[in-house]
Each structure stands twice: as structure tokens, then as C-alpha cells.
Amino acid sequence: MSAESTPEPGIPGPGTKAMSHRKPRGRGRRALLVTAWTAAGILVLGGTGVGYLYFKLNGNLxxxxxxxxxxxxRPAKVDNGSENILVLGSDTRSGANKKLGGGTDDGSARSDTAMIIxxxxxxxxxxxVSIPRDTLIDRPSCKDAKGVTHSAATGxxxxxxxxxxxxTCxxxxxxxxxxxxMDHYLEVDFSGFQKLVDELGGVxxxxxxxxxxxxxxxxxxAGTHTLDGAQALGLVRTRHGVGDGSDLGRIQLQQAFVKALIDQIKQVGVFTSPKKLYDLADTATKTITAxxxxxxxxxxxDFANGLKSIDSKNMRMVTMPVEYDPSNPNRVIVAKAKAKQVWKALENDQPIPASATKGTATGQAEGVVTSS
Known part of the structure; x- marks a missing residue:
């Protein structure tokens, strides 16, 4: 590359050949938003040529x-053109997430948010399909990424x-x-989520x-707000300020925010500003675990390119059918017959029937937050 064609830091240069590099795994949080910001922050890099910046972004992952x-x-892959992605948010208590997550800096983590896309x-x-974190389930025996086997557990x-x-578990x-x-797995952390919203100019x-x-x-x-990163994080974490104070109510807020975020990305100028695009991509790749x-x-x-045609109007969001646990109102149990309808529909690449979620526990927060 000539001196005249060398890109300035933060601005992709034209015609640069991509290189490949991977970084070992880590943990992160808030990947419930990945369908939105991945498409905005990474997608168009495929057509810009990023040279050493590409190498840097690759090294972030x-x-x-x-x-x-x-x-x-594992269940067999279904070759019908569909994809299933487990999007997980971990309530990590270490590093930059200590203050945001609360608690001590002990490095522990819990799955705070889980969605199947x-x-x-x-x-x-x-x-x-959102999976309430408080759902009582039977956990199978599984190996973690280090090969350690963990015993099965019931209830x-x-x-x-x-x-x-x-x-992996x-x-x-x-x-x-x-x-x-699950064809793919994605995860984002607390601090990355907050920074991404700020870099988008709010939602x-x-x-x-x-x-x-x-x-x-x-x-x-009550009214219309442009939420900054801290407010957005507060919204998707709140459970005591709306509905019945349950995790189910929080899930409804999260789903509404995802739709608002997707709509917002279509309005901001990330596709016309190379600097803004790079900043988003840099934050996204530092935040994500895949x-x-x-x-x-x-x-x-490639993954984001396959999602770019999906907007909030073409995305149906539901909560896995559950019922309140009769012995503990702070827990829920799977409504098995209705949940089976959901999984069967996804397996057959069919819409989720309305009957699958009718009459199940909701958390009473529906309609509290909408897109502006």
C-alpha cells in the first residue's frame, strides 16, 4: 500500500485485503442486542476494506x-435454511462490570438474560423466545470449555x-x-452494552x-425519552419498577427495548460515517463472545449480512410459556404442553402459534415501553 493510500487511524482504507486472526474465548454480557448492533457496527466492513484495522477488530473477538x-x-442440525442462535447475557461481577453488576469483584457470573433467536x-x-432466568428446570450433565464435567441437577x-x-453448559x-x-452462540457484557448505546447517540x-x-x-x-447507555442498562435490568416485579416483567421491557434499538439503528448515520462505523465495530468486537x-x-x-433485512416489524418476540410455581411465587416452571408448541414451530421453521402463549404468566409489564 502506498503512503497516499494508507488509512488514517479509525478510518478504513479502500481495497485492503482481509486477514484472519482469532483470540481465545472470554465472557461477556447483553447479547440480546446483537442482531441490531452487529448489523450496524460490523456489516458494512465487508465492503470497505479495513487492512490493519480488520486485523485489530479480529483480535478483539x-x-x-x-x-x-x-x-x-446434541440435536441434529436441521437443513431447511433457518438458524437458531442462543443469545446470552451474563451477570458478570468482575472488572469493568463490577460497578454495573453490583456485588463483589469475585469473577462470578450468572445468565441474566437468555433469548433464542x-x-x-x-x-x-x-x-x-426469551427464557426466564428464574425458571426451574432439570439441568443435564455437561462439560465446560475446559473439559470439566458437571453433574446433572433437578429442579x-x-x-x-x-x-x-x-x-457450553x-x-x-x-x-x-x-x-x-443451537447453530450459534453470542454474548455481550454490561459495560460494552452501555458504551454501544452511547456511541449510537442513545435510543x-x-x-x-x-x-x-x-x-x-x-x-x-411517562413520556418520550432518549435513553443514554446508563439509562438503557437500567431499563433492561429493572424488575421492581414495573408490572408485578418479576423477571417476566423485565423480559417484556427487554423485548420492547430491542425493537426500539433496531428501529434506532436504521435512523442513525453509521453507514455514512467511517469513523462512527469503526468506533461501533471496535466496541462491538471487544464486547462480544461468540x-x-x-x-x-x-x-x-456474513452472519450480520443475513440479518440485515429483518426489522422490528418482522420480528415476533415471546416469552417461553411458563406458570408461577405454586410453592414459590418467585420462581416459574415450564408450561410443558404450550412450550412444546413453540419448539415444534421453530423446529419446522413455522410461526409460533398464538395458542402457545395464551394464558401463560406474563409479568404484567406489557406496553409500558414502546418505540418512539
Missing amino acids: RTVDINQALGGD HVYQGHKKASV VMFNSAYSTGGA AVKTVESMTGIR DVTTTKAIDDRESHLDLK DSDLGSVNSLI
Whole structure:
């Protein structure tokens, strides 16, 4: 490359050949938003040529080899053009996340948010199924990424899968619950989520009711707001300021925020500003943990390219059918017959029937937050 064509730091140069590099796995949080910011922050890098910047972004990525850890004891891949992605948020208590997550800097982590994204054949539509972290489930025996085997357990909370065996145990547990193979795994951390929202210039939402939750440091009056990163993080974490104070109510807020974020990305100028694009991509790749099949910028570009046609209007978001546990109102149990309808629909690449979620526990926070 000539001196005249050398890109300035932060601005991709034209015609630069991509290189490949991977970095070992790590942990992160808040990947529930990956369908939105990956498309905005990484997608167009495929057409810009990024040279050493590409190498730098590739080096930011952290990966975990789900396939090797779990081996052949998994549901079979379904070759119908659809994809299933487990998007996990871990409540990590270390490093930059200590202040955001609360508690001590002990390095512990729990799966705070879990969503299965099913991308339908043709990649024009998607369904998202949130799994409440307080769901009591039977956790299968599983190996973590280091090869350590963890014994099966009965009647434990869903988020114990991640805290016990990390990403691989979480994937194993979801596949055991659903009978569906997870094609990919994605994760984002607390601090990265907050920074990404700030770099996007905030996200516009409308609250139909006031939200005041001291634990999540969120105080919003009813009306339209442009949330910065700290406020957005407070919104997707709040559970005491809306509905019945359950995790189910928080899930409804998270789902509404994801839709608002997707709409927001379509309005900001990341595609016309190379500097803004690079900043987003740099933050995103530092924040994300992916399965090894997605563990390069090239792979993420291809993945995001397949999602770019999906907007919030073509994304149905539901919560896994559950009922309140009669013996403990702070826990929920799977409504097995209705949940089976959901998993069968996804397995067959069909829409989730309305009957699958009718009459199940909701958390009473629906409609509190909408896109502006």
C-alpha cells in the first residue's frame, strides 16, 4: 500500500485485503442486542476494506468452541435454511462490570438474560423466545470449555447452567429443554452494552407509565425519552419498577427495548460515517463472545449480512410459556404442553402459534415501553 493510500487511524482504507486472526474465548454480557448492533457496527466492513484495522477488530473477538466441548450428543442440525442462535447475557461481577453488576469483584457470573433467536428460511423474518432466568428446570450433565464435567441437577434455576459450566453448559441445557440444536452462540457484557448505546447517540423509547427503580438507578416519567447507555442498562435490568416485579416483567421491557434499538439503528448515520462505523465495530468486537464458527470478523459480517433485512416489524418476540410455581411465587416452571408448541414451530421453521402463549404468566409489564 502506498503512503497516499494508507488509512488514517479509525478510518478504513479502500481495497485492503482481509486477514484472519482469532483470540481465545472470554465472557461477556447483553447479547440480546446483537442482531441490531452487529448489523450496524460490523456489516458494512465487508465492503470497505479495513487492512490493519480488520486485523485489530479480529483480535478483539473472544470465542468459545461449543462444538468441541459438547461433541456429538446434541440435536441434529436441521437443513431447511433457518438458524437458531442462543443469545446470552451474563451477570458478570468482575472488572469493568463490577460497578454495573453490583456485588463483589469475585469473577462470578450468572445468565441474566437468555433469548433464542430463530431466523426463518430466507432471512426476512425472525422469532425471539426469551427464557426466564428464574425458571426451574432439570439441568443435564455437561462439560465446560475446559473439559470439566458437571453433574446433572433437578429442579434448579435456569441461570445456574451458565454459573455452573459457562456457555457450553448453557447451550447444552437449552438444547435439552427444546430438542433444538443451537447453530450459534453470542454474548455481550454490561459495560460494552452501555458504551454501544452511547456511541449510537442513545435510543428513543416511550414509557406509558412512570418507572422508578432505585435498584437499577432508573427514574423515568411517562413520556418520550432518549435513553443514554446508563439509562438503557437500567431499563433492561429493572424488575421492581414495573408490572408485578418479576423477571417476566423485565423480559417484556427487554423485548420492547430491542425493537426500539433496531428501529434506532436504521435512523442513525453509521453507514455514512467511517469513523462512527469503526468506533461501533471496535466496541462491538471487544464486547462480544461468540462460538468459534462466528469467531472472526469475516464470519460476523456474513452472519450480520443475513440479518440485515429483518426489522422490528418482522420480528415476533415471546416469552417461553411458563406458570408461577405454586410453592414459590418467585420462581416459574415450564408450561410443558404450550412450550412444546413453540419448539415444534421453530423446529419446522413455522410461526409460533398464538395458542402457545395464551394464558401463560406474563409479568404484567406489557406496553409500558414502546418505540418512539
